[in-house]
Amino acid sequence: DSGVTQTPKHLITATGQRVTLRCSPRSGDLSVYWYQQSLDQGLQFLIQYYNGEERAKGNILERFSAQQFPDLHSELNLSSLELGDSALYFCASSRSGSSSYEQYFGPGTRLTVT
Protein backbone atom coordinates (compact mmCIF):
# COMPACT_ATOMS: atom_id res chain seq x y z
CA ASP A 1 0.00 0.00 0.00
CA SER A 2 1.60 3.25 -1.19
CA GLY A 3 -0.52 5.48 1.04
CA VAL A 4 -1.99 7.23 -2.00
CA THR A 5 -5.73 6.78 -2.41
CA GLN A 6 -7.81 7.25 -5.52
CA THR A 7 -11.55 7.20 -5.99
CA PRO A 8 -13.48 5.80 -7.67
CA LYS A 9 -11.73 2.57 -8.70
CA HIS A 10 -13.91 2.13 -11.74
CA LEU A 11 -16.01 4.57 -13.71
CA ILE A 12 -18.21 3.86 -16.69
CA THR A 13 -19.78 6.78 -18.48
CA ALA A 14 -21.04 7.86 -21.86
CA THR A 15 -19.44 10.05 -24.49
CA GLY A 16 -19.95 13.74 -23.92
CA GLN A 17 -20.18 13.40 -20.15
CA ARG A 18 -17.98 14.92 -17.46
CA VAL A 19 -16.32 13.05 -14.59
CA THR A 20 -14.15 13.92 -11.61
CA LEU A 21 -11.39 11.71 -10.32
CA ARG A 22 -10.10 12.22 -6.82
CA CYS A 23 -6.69 11.63 -5.29
CA SER A 24 -5.38 11.91 -1.73
CA PRO A 25 -1.59 11.97 -1.49
CA ARG A 26 0.53 10.28 1.14
CA SER A 27 0.65 12.08 4.44
CA GLY A 28 3.25 14.82 4.22
CA ASP A 29 3.58 14.79 0.43
CA LEU A 30 3.08 18.18 -1.19
CA SER A 31 3.22 17.15 -4.85
CA VAL A 32 0.54 15.38 -6.81
CA TYR A 33 1.05 14.10 -10.34
CA TRP A 34 -1.60 12.83 -12.74
CA TYR A 35 -0.90 10.23 -15.41
CA GLN A 36 -2.94 8.54 -18.10
CA GLN A 37 -2.14 4.98 -19.13
CA SER A 38 -3.60 3.47 -22.27
CA LEU A 39 -2.56 0.60 -24.50
CA ASP A 40 -1.69 2.78 -27.46
CA GLN A 41 -0.12 5.78 -25.69
CA GLY A 42 1.55 4.10 -22.74
CA LEU A 43 1.99 6.06 -19.52
CA GLN A 44 1.64 9.77 -20.18
CA PHE A 45 2.26 12.57 -17.70
CA LEU A 46 -0.66 14.97 -17.56
CA ILE A 47 -0.04 17.57 -14.89
CA GLN A 48 1.65 18.24 -11.55
CA TYR A 49 0.61 20.33 -8.59
CA TYR A 50 2.84 21.33 -5.72
CA ASN A 51 1.33 22.74 -2.55
CA GLY A 52 -1.73 23.98 -4.39
CA GLU A 53 0.02 25.48 -7.39
CA GLU A 54 0.38 24.06 -10.88
CA ARG A 55 4.03 23.10 -11.31
CA ALA A 56 4.37 21.27 -14.61
CA LYS A 57 2.16 20.40 -17.51
CA GLY A 58 2.41 17.49 -19.88
CA ASN A 59 0.15 16.10 -22.56
CA ILE A 60 -3.07 17.27 -20.97
CA LEU A 61 -5.99 18.01 -23.25
CA GLU A 62 -7.88 21.29 -22.96
CA ARG A 63 -10.97 19.25 -22.04
CA PHE A 64 -9.13 18.10 -18.92
CA SER A 65 -8.38 20.22 -15.88
CA ALA A 66 -7.07 19.63 -12.40
CA GLN A 67 -6.64 21.37 -9.11
CA GLN A 68 -5.10 20.79 -5.72
CA PHE A 69 -6.97 21.88 -2.66
CA PRO A 70 -5.64 23.37 0.62
CA ASP A 71 -5.80 19.93 2.26
CA LEU A 72 -3.55 18.76 -0.64
CA HIS A 73 -6.01 16.35 -2.19
CA SER A 74 -6.38 16.75 -5.92
CA GLU A 75 -9.10 16.32 -8.48
CA LEU A 76 -8.83 15.66 -12.20
CA ASN A 77 -11.83 16.78 -14.21
CA LEU A 78 -12.45 15.23 -17.62
CA SER A 79 -15.17 16.76 -19.77
CA SER A 80 -16.76 16.17 -23.18
CA LEU A 81 -15.52 12.63 -22.89
CA GLU A 82 -14.61 10.68 -25.99
CA LEU A 83 -14.12 6.95 -26.52
CA GLY A 84 -10.38 7.53 -26.69
CA ASP A 85 -10.33 8.85 -23.13
CA SER A 86 -10.90 5.34 -21.86
CA ALA A 87 -7.79 4.56 -19.86
CA LEU A 88 -6.30 4.03 -16.44
CA TYR A 89 -5.71 7.29 -14.62
CA PHE A 90 -3.11 7.31 -11.91
CA CYS A 91 -2.13 9.90 -9.44
CA ALA A 92 1.21 9.85 -7.69
CA SER A 93 2.62 11.91 -4.87
CA SER A 94 6.04 12.90 -3.63
CA ARG A 95 7.43 15.09 -0.85
CA SER A 96 9.26 17.39 -3.18
CA GLY A 97 8.16 19.43 -6.14
CA SER A 98 11.13 18.14 -8.06
CA SER A 99 10.96 15.11 -10.31
CA SER A 100 14.31 14.03 -8.87
CA TYR A 101 12.61 12.04 -6.16
CA GLU A 102 10.60 8.86 -6.15
CA GLN A 103 6.90 9.03 -6.72
CA TYR A 104 4.29 6.93 -4.93
CA PHE A 105 1.44 5.80 -7.13
CA GLY A 106 -2.15 5.23 -6.24
CA PRO A 107 -4.10 2.16 -7.42
CA GLY A 108 -5.66 4.07 -10.30
CA THR A 109 -9.11 4.81 -11.64
CA ARG A 110 -10.19 2.78 -14.64
CA LEU A 111 -12.35 4.97 -16.86
CA THR A 112 -14.47 3.39 -19.56
CA VAL A 113 -16.27 5.69 -21.97
CA THR A 114 -19.04 4.02 -23.96
Next chain:
Amino acid sequence: SQQGEEDPQALSIQEGENATMNCSYKTSINNLQWYRQNSGRGLVHLILIRSNEREKHSGRLRVTLDTSKKSSSLLITASRAADTASYFCATDVGNEKLTFGTGTRLTIIP
Protein backbone atom coordinates in the same frame (compact mmCIF):
# COMPACT_ATOMS: atom_id res chain seq x y z
CA SER B 1 8.33 9.39 -29.50
CA GLN B 2 9.18 8.14 -26.00
CA GLN B 3 12.24 9.46 -24.20
CA GLY B 4 12.85 5.99 -22.77
CA GLU B 5 12.57 2.79 -24.71
CA GLU B 6 12.82 -0.52 -22.92
CA ASP B 7 14.22 -3.61 -24.50
CA PRO B 8 13.05 -6.29 -24.80
CA GLN B 9 9.33 -5.58 -24.94
CA ALA B 10 8.66 -8.97 -23.37
CA LEU B 11 10.81 -11.49 -21.56
CA SER B 12 10.02 -14.97 -20.22
CA ILE B 13 12.46 -16.84 -18.01
CA GLN B 14 12.48 -19.76 -15.62
CA GLU B 15 12.20 -19.12 -11.92
CA GLY B 16 15.63 -18.76 -10.38
CA GLU B 17 17.24 -17.31 -13.51
CA ASN B 18 18.40 -13.74 -13.82
CA ALA B 19 16.43 -11.19 -15.83
CA THR B 20 18.00 -8.24 -17.57
CA MET B 21 16.12 -5.42 -19.22
CA ASN B 22 17.48 -2.32 -20.84
CA CYS B 23 16.40 1.26 -21.25
CA SER B 24 17.70 3.69 -23.81
CA TYR B 25 16.95 7.40 -23.81
CA LYS B 26 17.59 10.34 -26.09
CA THR B 27 18.56 13.43 -24.09
CA SER B 28 20.77 14.13 -21.08
CA ILE B 29 19.18 13.28 -17.77
CA ASN B 30 19.36 14.29 -14.11
CA ASN B 31 18.34 10.85 -12.96
CA LEU B 32 16.70 7.66 -14.12
CA GLN B 33 14.18 5.67 -12.15
CA TRP B 34 12.84 2.14 -12.48
CA TYR B 35 9.28 1.21 -11.57
CA ARG B 36 7.37 -2.05 -11.48
CA GLN B 37 3.69 -2.45 -12.33
CA ASN B 38 1.68 -5.54 -11.59
CA SER B 39 -1.15 -6.05 -14.03
CA GLY B 40 -3.59 -3.13 -13.91
CA ARG B 41 -2.23 -1.79 -10.66
CA GLY B 42 -0.27 1.26 -9.61
CA LEU B 43 3.44 1.58 -10.25
CA VAL B 44 5.90 0.85 -7.49
CA HIS B 45 9.21 2.68 -7.31
CA LEU B 46 12.20 0.32 -7.36
CA ILE B 47 15.36 2.35 -7.61
CA LEU B 48 16.64 5.79 -8.58
CA ILE B 49 20.09 6.34 -10.07
CA ARG B 50 21.50 9.82 -10.53
CA SER B 51 23.46 10.91 -13.58
CA ASN B 52 26.74 10.90 -11.66
CA GLU B 53 26.25 7.31 -10.48
CA ARG B 54 27.18 4.24 -12.48
CA GLU B 55 25.70 1.41 -10.47
CA LYS B 56 23.24 0.93 -7.68
CA HIS B 57 21.98 -2.10 -5.77
CA SER B 58 18.83 -2.79 -3.84
CA GLY B 59 18.29 -6.35 -2.65
CA ARG B 60 18.11 -8.56 -5.75
CA LEU B 61 18.09 -5.53 -8.05
CA ARG B 62 21.11 -4.04 -9.75
CA VAL B 63 20.86 -0.97 -11.93
CA THR B 64 23.60 0.40 -14.11
CA LEU B 65 23.72 3.70 -15.94
CA ASP B 66 25.94 4.56 -18.89
CA THR B 67 25.41 8.22 -19.71
CA SER B 68 27.80 8.08 -22.66
CA LYS B 69 25.56 5.49 -24.31
CA LYS B 70 22.39 6.99 -22.87
CA SER B 71 21.32 3.64 -21.53
CA SER B 72 20.49 1.87 -18.30
CA SER B 73 19.94 -1.74 -17.38
CA LEU B 74 17.97 -3.41 -14.62
CA LEU B 75 19.10 -6.83 -13.46
CA ILE B 76 16.89 -8.97 -11.25
CA THR B 77 18.80 -11.90 -9.81
CA ALA B 78 17.35 -15.23 -8.69
CA SER B 79 13.92 -14.39 -10.11
CA ARG B 80 10.73 -15.41 -8.37
CA ALA B 81 7.16 -15.84 -9.59
CA ALA B 82 6.26 -12.65 -7.74
CA ASP B 83 8.62 -10.71 -10.03
CA THR B 84 6.17 -11.22 -12.90
CA ALA B 85 5.20 -7.67 -13.84
CA SER B 86 5.91 -4.86 -16.27
CA TYR B 87 9.01 -2.80 -15.65
CA PHE B 88 9.36 0.82 -16.71
CA CYS B 89 12.24 3.22 -16.78
CA ALA B 90 11.50 6.88 -16.25
CA THR B 91 13.83 9.75 -17.03
CA ASP B 92 14.10 13.14 -15.40
CA VAL B 93 15.58 15.74 -17.73
CA GLY B 94 15.12 18.62 -15.31
CA ASN B 95 11.77 19.88 -16.56
CA GLU B 96 9.91 18.79 -13.42
CA LYS B 97 8.33 15.75 -15.03
CA LEU B 98 9.20 12.12 -15.46
CA THR B 99 8.95 10.58 -18.90
CA PHE B 100 8.17 6.88 -18.83
CA GLY B 101 9.29 4.32 -21.34
CA THR B 102 7.17 1.72 -23.02
CA GLY B 103 7.95 -1.03 -20.51
CA THR B 104 9.24 -4.58 -20.49
CA ARG B 105 6.73 -7.28 -19.66
CA LEU B 106 8.51 -9.91 -17.56
CA THR B 107 7.03 -13.36 -17.01
CA ILE B 108 8.63 -15.78 -14.57
CA ILE B 109 7.80 -19.39 -15.31
CA PRO B 110 7.56 -21.52 -12.15
